[in-house]
Amino acid sequence: xxxxxxxxxxxxxPPPLFLGEKERDFVKQVNDEIIERVVxxxxxxxxxxxxxxxxxxxxxxxxxxxxxxPVRVYALVEYQGIETQFTQGMGIDKITKLLIKFHKRRxxxxxxxxxxxxxxxxxxxxxxEIVKLIEPKLLFGQxxxxxxxxxxxxxxRDGLFNGS
Amino acid sequence: MAVKEIVIQPxxxxxxxxxxxxxxxxxxxxxxxxxxxxxxxxxxxxxxRAYQIKNxxxxxxDVGKLYLPMMSxxxxxxxxxxNFKGIFQAHIGEHPDYKGGVVTIVRRIQQEKTxxxxxxDTSRLRKGDETGRRKNEKIVYEEITIPNPSYITVMYTLAIxxxxxxxxxxxxxxxxxxxxxxxxxxxxxxxxxxxVFVQQEFAETKxxxxxxxxxxxxxxxxxxxxxxxxxxxxxxxxxxxxxxxETRTEVRISRERVITGDKRPWAVxxxxxxxx
Numbered sequence: 001x002x003x004x005x006x007x008x009x010x011x012x013x014p015p016p017l018f019l020g021e022k023e024r025d026f027v028k029q030v031n032d033e034i035i036e037r038v039v040x041x042x043x044x045x046x047x048x049x050x051x052x053x054x055x056x057x058x059x060x061x062x063x064x065x066x067x068x069x070p071v072r073v074y075a076l077v078e079y080q081g082i083e084t085q086f087t088q089g090m091g092i093d094k095i096t097k098l099l100i101k102f103h104k105r106r107x108x109x110x111x112x113x114x115x116x117x118x119x120x121x122x123x124x125x126x127x128x129e130i131v132k133l134i135e136p137k138l139l140f141g142q143x144x145x146x147x148x149x150x151x152x153x154x155x156x157r158d159g160l161f162n163g164s
Numbered sequence: 165m166a167v168k169e170i171v172i173q174p175x176x177x178x179x180x181x182x183x184x185x186x187x188x189x190x191x192x193x194x195x196x197x198x199x200x201x202x203x204x205x206x207x208x209x210x211x212x213r214a215y216q217i218k219n220x221x222x223x224x225x226d227v228g229k230l231y232l233p234m235m236s237x238x239x240x241x242x243x244x245x246x247n248f249k250g251i252f253q254a255h256i257g258e259h260p261d262y263k264g265g266v267v268t269i270v271r272r273i274q275q276e277k278t279x280x281x282x283x284x285d286t287s288r289l290r291k292g293d294e295t296g297r298r299k300n301e302k303i304v305y306e307e308i309t310i311p312n313p314s315y316i317t318v319m320y321t322l323a324i325x326x327x328x329x330x331x332x333x334x335x336x337x338x339x340x341x342x343x344x345x346x347x348x349x350x351x352x353x354x355x356x357x358x359x360v361f362v363q364q365e366f367a368e369t370k371x372x373x374x375x376x377x378x379x380x381x382x383x384x385x386x387x388x389x390x391x392x393x394x395x396x397x398x399x400x401x402x403x404x405x406x407x408x409x410e411t412r413t414e415v416r417i418s419r420e421r422v423i424t425g426d427k428r429p430w431a432v433x434x435x436x437x438x439x440x
Contacts, residue, residue, distance in 0.1 A: 048214040048218065050214065050215070050218040050219055053214075055211075055212075055215050055219070057182075058178070058181060058182050058185055058208050059181075059208065059210070059211060060208060060210075060211025060212055060215035060216070060219065061211060061212050061215070062212070062215075065214075116214070116217050116218065117213045117214070117216075117217050117228075118212060118213030118214025118215070118216065118217055118218070119214060129213070130213075131213065133228075
């Protein structure tokens with residue numbers, strides 16, 4: 001028995017057999033393909049540029065907002081319809097909501113895009129503001145590999161944001 | 165000696181808000197955290213979402229969860245109480261012209277017109293040199309007036325949120341003790357001072373008596389009553405913020421004349437005379 005054949009204790013335990021990088025890449029590849037080639041829904045993402053937007057120093061609000069170059073993003077969009085809403089003291093109003101499910105790894109690794117509350121998306125001809133983010137799933141239960149970002153969005157009024 | 169002019173912008177709601185916020189922020193209240201003694205950050209409640217998330221990243225961790233302890237200032241209400249009359253109690257109507265203005269805040273000599281009056285009087289006494297030192301009682305003043313001040317009461321809530329009782333004790337105590345045995349102090353911004361009254365109750369909310377599955381937290385709300393003043397309507401004022409008018413020094417009544425055929429025999433050039 002040669003010296004090289006001797007069992008050596010490894011510094012770290014081996015990775016899980018079927019939940020490693022290759023499997024994660026495979027999941028990404030399948031998801032990319034389904035979202036982009038099969039479903040094909042897309043939104044235009046407008047990240048607000050905090051450095052160039054002239055926010056009020058106290059109230060933290062800006063009538064004119066500056067945004068970074070918009071990014072075309074493929075995602076699963078759940079349109080939740082137009083609803084009548086009675087605005088107290090004002091009258092009849094309309095509210096429209098979207099639920100957008102982003103593929104996180106595609107966004108952060110390939111498009112260098114990070115989804116944040118307060119950014120805007122355009123779906124069709126209408127702009128929506130991201131009001132709530134949920135990251136419900138881990139890939140293979142691995143805490144460093146979050147899988148999906150769900151963004152709840154509400155339709156913006158023209159006075160709040162106009163990307164055109 | 166040169167006169168130093170100080171420009172003071174009219175007092176408005178934003179000025180009162182900023183004065184209140186800056187007062188709390190500049191206290192730089194500290195408390196013990198697991199990173200040592202730290203200054204507790206103060207935020208204005210109700211900023212836009214993107215501003216909250218992106219402006220000051222040190223307020224949150226990587227995921228976006230807020231670090232505690234933290235304080236927020238929020239304006240609750242504005243009241244125009246007729247019983248709170250302020251220093252300038254009377255209501256005086258504005259001048260009914262395009263300039264408006266009511267309260268005289270500054271009076272300065274209009275040098276050129278005062279000099280003209282003095283020279284005119286001198287020229288009646290001697291010919292040649294009309295200038296020179298002479299007692300002059302015809303002084304023209306420029307009066308700077310502003311609109312009526314409107315007195316308001318503005319209520320603010322300071323919310324303090326901590327993870328530990330000790331932190332809360334450290335942060336609440338200054339608001340109780342800093343003013344001694346009275347409850348008032350002054351805040352200042354842009355040359356305006358406002359009196360603030362700390363309200364009596366320090367309302368505590370905590371979930372330690374029924375923690376269940378919730379995050380352990382302590383919250384105290386302190387209310388401040390600010391006696392503020394507004395000068396003018398702001399952006400929607402139709403007249404100027406500040407009006408400058410000149411005072412009268414002399415009242416002249418011209419000689420009565422008939423419409424036609426009234427020549428002035430002493431006048432060398434009578435341009436005003438028209439033959440009809």
